[in-house]
Amino acid sequence: MSPRYQEVYSAWKADPEDFWAKAAEAISWTRKWDKVFEPNAGTYGHWFVGAECNVCYNALDRQVAGGRANQVALIYDSPITGSIKRFSYAELLAEVVALAAVLQDQGVSKGDRVIIYMPMVAEAAVAMLACARLGAVHSVVFGGFAARELATRIDDAKPKAIITASCGIEPGRLIPYQPLLEGAIEQSTHKPSSCIVLQRPQHAYELRQGRDIDYRSAVEAAKAAGRKVDCVTVKATDPLYVLYTSGTTGQPKGVVRDCGGHMVALEWSMENEFGVKPGEVFWGASDVGWVVGHSYIVYGPLIHGATSILFEGKPVGTPDAGTFWRVISEHGVVALFTAPTAFRAIKKEDPQGEFVKKYDLSKFRMLFLAGERADPPTIQWAENKLKRPVIDHWWQTETGSPVSQNPAGLGLLPVKYGSPGVAMPGYDIHVLDDAGHELPRGTLGNVVIKLPLPPGCLPTLWNADDRFREAYLEEFPGYYKTADAGYVDEDGYLFIMARTDDIINVAGHRLSTGGMEEVVAMHPDVAECAVIGIADAMKGQTPLGFVVLNAGVSRDVSIIEREVVALVRDKIGPVAAFKMVVTIKRLPKTRSGKILRGTMQKIADNEPWKMPATIDDPAILDEITASLKERGIGG
Ligand code: COA
Ligand code: AMP
Numbered sequence: 001m002s003p004r005y006q007e008v009y010s011a012w013k014a015d016p017e018d019f020w021a022k023a024a025e026a027i028s029w030t031r032k033w034d035k036v037f038e039p040n041a042g043t044y045g046h047w048f049v050g051a052e053c054n055v056c057y058n059a060l061d062r063q064v065a066g067g068r069a070n071q072v073a074l075i076y077d078s079p080i081t082g083s084i085k086r087f088s089y090a091e092l093l094a095e096v097v098a099l100a101a102v103l104q105d106q107g108v109s110k111g112d113r114v115i116i117y118m119p120m121v122a123e124a125a126v127a128m129l130a131c132a133r134l135g136a137v138h139s140v141v142f143g144g145f146a147a148r149e150l151a152t153r154i155d156d157a158k159p160k161a162i163i164t165a166s167c168g169i170e171p172g173r174l175i176p177y178q179p180l181l182e183g184a185i186e187q188s189t190h191k192p193s194s195c196i197v198l199q200r201p202q203h204a205y206e207l208r209q210g211r212d213i214d215y216r217s218a219v220e221a222a223k224a225a226g227r228k229v230d231c232v233t234v235k236a237t238d239p240l241y242v243l244y245t246s247g248t249t250g251q252p253k254g255v256v257r258d259c260g261g262h263m264v265a266l267e268w269s270m271e272n273e274f275g276v277k278p279g280e281v282f283w284g285a286s287d288v289g290w291v292v293g294h295s296y297i298v299y300g301p302l303i304h305g306a307t308s309i310l311f312e313g314k315p316v317g318t319p320d321a322g323t324f325w326r327v328i329s330e331h332g333v334v335a336l337f338t339a340p341t342a343f344r345a346i347k348k349e350d351p352q353g354e355f356v357k358k359y360d361l362s363k364f365r366m367l368f369l370a371g372e373r374a375d376p377p378t379i380q381w382a383e384n385k386l387k388r389p390v391i392d393h394w395w396q397t398e399t400g401s402p403v404s405q406n407p408a409g410l411g412l413l414p415v416k417y418g419s420p421g422v423a424m425p426g427y428d429i430h431v432l433d434d435a436g437h438e439l440p441r442g443t444l445g446n447v448v449i450k451l452p453l454p455p456g457c458l459p460t461l462w463n464a465d466d467r468f469r470e471a472y473l474e475e476f477p478g479y480y481k482t483a484d485a486g487y488v489d490e491d492g493y494l495f496i497m498a499r500t501d502d503i504i505n506v507a508g509h510r511l512s513t514g515g516m517e518e519v520v521a522m523h524p525d526v527a528e529c530a531v532i533g534i535a536d537a538m539k540g541q542t543p544l545g546f547v548v549l550n551a552g553v554s555r556d557v558s559i560i561e562r563e564v565v566a567l568v569r570d571k572i573g574p575v576a577a578f579k580m581v582v583t584i585k586r587l588p589k590t591r592s593g594k595i596l597r598g599t600m601q602k603i604a605d606n607e608p609w610k611m612p613a614t615i616d617d618p619a620i621l622d623e624i625t626a627s628l629k630e631r632g633i634g635g
Pocket of ligand 2: 245291369370371372373374392393394395396397398420482483484496497498499505508509510
């Protein structure tokens with residue numbers, strides 16, 4: 001193994017507080033910490049207690065003051081609208097200050113929440129940074145979620161303001177946001193006092209007097225008035241944002257990110273884990289609605305003084321499977337981070353990699369993949385076509401930056417296909433059986449992280465310390481439960497195999513089958529249901545719903561199934577990618593009434609399965625096999 005990785009990881013293990021205190025020197029603090037780590041604060045301790053800072057200052061003002069005023073900070077590249085716009089650090093700062101002034105006029109101040117429901121436009125990043133400048137807590141909601149999901153988040157975060165746009169754009173269709181936003185505000189108990197709306201030329205939003213503000217004219221007015229808004233000093237332990245992620249029920253978990261530890265972790269990761277230097281161009285091809293967008297489109301690259309790309313498009317179809325190479329070549333990208341599904345999509349359209357040959361990728365050094373399991377054939381295809389290292393790494397919304405990786409900045413270790421690398425400093429990874437006993441190397445079990453979690457990880461869930469403890473800390477005392485199953489091999493490489501809960505991963509998007517079941521069960525003709533994730537060649541997994549209809553329902557089954565699909569799209573959103581429903585006579589259950597989802601998944605995936613000893617009636621599995629076969633699913 002690379003001596004540098006061993007050396008750095010051992011240094012962290014020997015003295016974690018010293019390690020993070022040294023890493024924290026790369027950040028500008030208004031006040032230094034009293035204690036690097038306080039174990040008795042919060043749910044498992046707090047990092048950089050007593051320190052004060054501002055995240056926007058570190059991302060923008062400091063860069064401008066340090067000589068990067070004219071360096072490009074953000075490139076908005078939108079093949080879907082045919083536009084490219086570059087913002088220097090000074091220009092981005094001016095945009096952020098102006099929007100912060102607009103927010104201030106709406107009464108937004110330190111600690112207030114602001115929901116950002118926006119497509120992939122530069123203003124989404126500006127909105128995040130403007131909140132950070134004021135010490136307000138942003139909560140970005142992915143544009144592919146429907147009104148009901150937005151309403152749940154509005155009620156939990158209780159935002160003073162919402163920043164939105166008139167529409168999102170998906171290939172071949174516009175998504176007007178007004179009905180979604182109005183629908184959400186109608187459904188929610190909490191009502192925001194103002195909505196700041198970015199009008200896009202593709203679709204108009206009818207502003208509601210007294211509540212809605214036109215983003216562009218308000219920002220221009222703030223600029224014309226020469227408004228100055230200073231960075232508001234916050235505690236290192238204050239929340240920067242809340243990002244909702246799927247839990248096991250329809251109620252998402254509000255992952256909290258603090259300010260100080262988060263900056264330290266991101267800054268460290270940019271150089272050491274991604275091997276990117278200040279001034280270089282880094283591209284996180286994700287969405288600001290996901291954690292990758294927060295960490296590696298907005299905060300990580302900017303805090304590091306790099307140039308970041310905000311891409312509004314798809315890996316294929318905007319306009320073709322060469323888009324990624326065009327962006328890399330046009331902007332001089334040194335490292336790209338995306339989900340394996342994007343590469344499976346490209347490989348399907350351009351198996352020979354003909355588009356790769358058309359572009360100058362001379363500056364491009366490495367591809368990073370995460371968000372779902374990177375299947376070895378996809379990695380090998382990418383390596384082969386790009387002739388560059390392809391680095392799988394594993395982390396979660398909760399951790400905010402990689403837990404395990406092949407650390408590019410410390411010198412690459414040999415690649416093991418199917419493994420997202422070795423533990424990063426901060427993470428002491430263990431594999432335990434269900435009773436909490438350590439398992440030998442190579443044995444599959446529960447992947448857990450020894451407490452305390454390092455800087456940058458969630459300190460808790462928004463207003464839900466008890467749910468945090470119950471979800472992550474209680475099952476394996478002394479450890480954080482990742483809810484992933486996997487093993488560590490003899491060389492210390494981690495292998496992540498599956499989730500241990502009912503979360504599925506569809507095209508790199510984390511979705512709750514429990515949440516989908518709650519919606520399917522709302523259909524008046526459905527008596528019982530189960531939703532599972534089955535293998536999908538492109539998206540990794542895709543949801544499959546089983547429904548049992550109420551006795552006496554005589555309507556056409558295919559119409560009911562279509563209604564169920566429409567219901568999930570309407571309530572959760574298109575991102576659920578819920579398109580398959582199979583009506584069955586009964587659900588397979590254990591004698592104690594637990595639905596045998598695991599066995600159903602194996603049947604649907606045509607994997608070997610054993611008759612569960614506790615099954616209530618074995619004949620049901622034959623019925624399901626037959627129903628799936630009729631649909632061409634399974635064997
Ligand atoms: N707003 C509205 N709708 C959205 C949306 C958004 N921001 N993002 C996705 N959707 C819609 C899609 O249009 C699609 O709708 P459809 O059912 O009418 O076709 C649906 O949600 C499902 O989206 P997705 O699962 O992404 O499938 P896709 O066929 O549109 O695209 C990929 C497939 C592989 C090209 C796409 O998932 C992709 O680019 N993935 C890259 C990885 C990534 O971004 N991962 C995020 C975490 S790193
Ligand atoms: P999210 O919180 O949306 O980032 O999803 C986190 C989950 O995605 C993890 O708990 C894993 O189940 C899965 N995941 C992320 N990265 C990887 C990876 N490199 N390999 C396998 N699974 C991954």
